[in-house]
Amino acid sequence: EVQLVESGGGLVQPGRSMKLSCAASGFTFNNYDMAWVCQAPKKGLEWVATISYDGSSTYYRDSVKGRFTISRDNAKSTLYLQMDSLRSEDTATYYCARHLRIITDYFDYWGQGVMVTVSS
């Protein structure tokens, strides 16, 4: 069974940093691209970043470029999101998702999400 379990969220002050982790199991992690998708309170879903299966390519939405870094450790089957210079508008639940990008562009498994609150 595919499982994605996020951790590392919480309350952080504006301008500070936070690192999220996503532990994957139930599939061959290094065969798949992975992504982070966020959801601000009472709002819709927003793609944040994607990393290729081997970590060689990364993609970001404009609003996080230069502030967020997606990475992975295939030996540990773990995905990361390093978030720097956090802003109040980054407050959201962050979901880790498996990202299928062959033929389609589709998130086929999602974690339960981890809440990040940026506030002083």
Next chain:
Amino acid sequence: DIQMTQTPSSMPASLGERVTISCRASQGISNYLNWYQQKPDGTIKPLIYYTSNLQSGVPSRFSGSGSGTDYSLTISSLEPEDFAMYYCQQYDSSPLTFGSGTKLEIK
């Protein structure tokens, strides 16, 4: 960015009813459209990819259709577990964008 507009934003419906949720793109997206379901506890599940292809394990009462800028998700006969939020997502161009969501509520 391609804007995705879903209508209605909320929809009261009854068990056994047939419902259709619409999703309109701000430009043509060549059928590059997926649908997801989000339960009140936050759990997100994929339903349909490339407009009309059912994800493995999704009941056949779900179906998708559309072309150009206009797409829809239909549930042929509502079951209790179908009352949730639904989101469309386009992948015609980057960044990937989602619709604003439709909340399916019990009437």
